[in-house]
Amino acid sequence: MENVISGNHSILYFVDGNIVIGCRNSAGGMTYFRVHKGYLASQSTVVSDMLTLPNDQGNHDTHDGAPLVNFPDSINAEVMATFLTFFYEPSHDILTPDDTDLAYKLFDVIVLADMLMVDKLKKSILDRIRQDWAIPTLEEWQRRFTRFNAEPNKWFYHFYEPASIIRVAQRFDETLLTPLQFFELSFRDHLLPYRLVPPLSRDYGYNLPDDRPNPGARWELITPQDKYRAGHGHRLFLEEFRVRLNGLLCSTENWEPRPNEPCQQLKDGQDCQTALKERVQDMTLDFLRGCHPFKALAEAKLGSERNHFFPDGASVTVIHDECADRWDRVLEETLVHLFNKIPLFYTELE
Numbered sequence: 001m002e003n004v005i006s007g008n009h010s011i012l013y014f015v016d017g018n019i020v021i022g023c024r025n026s027a028g029g030m031t032y033f034r035v036h037k038g039y040l041a042s043q044s045t046v047v048s049d050m051l052t053l054p055n056d057q058g059n060h061d062t063h064d065g066a067p068l069v070n071f072p073d074s075i076n077a078e079v080m081a082t083f084l085t086f087f088y089e090p091s092h093d094i095l096t097p098d099d100t101d102l103a104y105k106l107f108d109v110i111v112l113a114d115m116l117m118v119d120k121l122k123k124s125i126l127d128r129i130r131q132d133w134a135i136p137t138l139e140e141w142q143r144r145f146t147r148f149n150a151e152p153n154k155w156f157y158h159f160y161e162p163a164s165i166i167r168v169a170q171r172f173d174e175t176l177l178t179p180l181q182f183f184e185l186s187f188r189d190h191l192l193p194y195r196l197v198p199p200l201s202r203d204y205g206y207n208l209p210d211d212r213p214n215p216g217a218r219w220e221l222i223t224p225q226d227k228y229r230a231g232h233g234h235r236l237f238l239e240e241f242r243v244r245l246n247g248l249l250c251s252t253e254n255w256e257p258r259p260n261e262p263c264q265q266l267k268d269g270q271d272c273q274t275a276l277k278e279r280v281q282d283m284t285l286d287f288l289r290g291c292h293p294f295k296a297l298a299e300a301k302l303g304s305e306r307n308h309f310f311p312d313g314a315s316v317t318v319i320h321d322e323c324a325d326r327w328d329r330v331l332e333e334t335l336v337h338l339f340n341k342i343p344l345f346y347t348e349l350e
């Protein structure tokens with residue numbers, strides 16, 4: 001038993017506590033929590049029984065003069081610390097809505113709360129996760145996406161990790177499942193594990209296309225059926241995406257922004273269609289490289305960018321303001337249309 005560090009927990013060890021809980025820590029030693037038996041026992045009858053059991057069985061282990069209850073090794077000290085923090089530091093921001101990986105980090109705590117039948121705690125964690133995925137509109141999706149991606153970042157993006165929530169839902173509450181989780185999953189790189197930090201490029205910082213810029217997912221947590229549901233939706237989504245883009249480009253051929261001035265009459269042999277085709281090509285490439293589809297679509301909007309830049313750096317205005325506004329409008333409609341199709345495409349499969 002060398003290199004095994006045992007000791008009292010630095011915070012959750014109260015001198016006036018009247019019972020000590022021992023749990024195996026990740027270093028292989030024991031971590032001790034000195035807590036208040038009456039307070040914890042009031043949380044559930046299972047906890048009450050667990051804290052009472054040793055005395056009834058004539059077990060009189062003690063630690064620091066207080067009765068000691070050793071928990072099974074399946075409940076490690078780190079999980080116990082988080083569990084107890086909910087009771088002793090209710091203001092602690094464990095359930096922060098800013099954490100995109102909460103369903104993964106708190107999985108073992110939910111398991112423990114479930115085992116000990118501390119329903120209130122279990123419910124508050126599941127409610128937090130439900131809130132994370134209550135995204136009824138594209139506008140709400142965009143609001144959250146912007147919050148998690150405050151720094152403009154062409155390739156890499158943060159959003160809730162979808163596989164971990166699917167695992168939580170399937171084990172504890174199937175009503176937590178939403179088609180949006182499978183949609184998000186379907187655009188993660190199938191070969192990459194989940195990562196919060198963008199890949200670094202030796203020369204230019206991060207975000208080069210060949211860095212595989214997608215955040216990946218916790219694929220190991222879900223079943224082949226879940227992957228199939230994501231993949232099935234993905235095929236339907238891509239087909240719709242392709243049809244809508246073709247329709248968009250075809251419709252621009254007949255645009256006539258001003259009477260007697262069709263788009264084809266713009267100067268220097270360029271026309272609005274050419275500019276828009278380039279936009280669509282760029283967007284398709286972004287998309288293929290692992291950029292989020294909604295991000296790629298949103299970035300294909302022209303906004304105030306109405307010039308075409310040639311490789312030599314010269315630029316020329318090649319799109320009517322009317323055409324640019326119209327393009328941005330139809331792109332927004334396409335975004336809303338695709339968002340609203342998600343429940344249909346990523347439906348539960350029989």
Ligand SMILES: [Zn+2]
Binds near residue numbers: 255
């Ligand atoms: Zn035009």
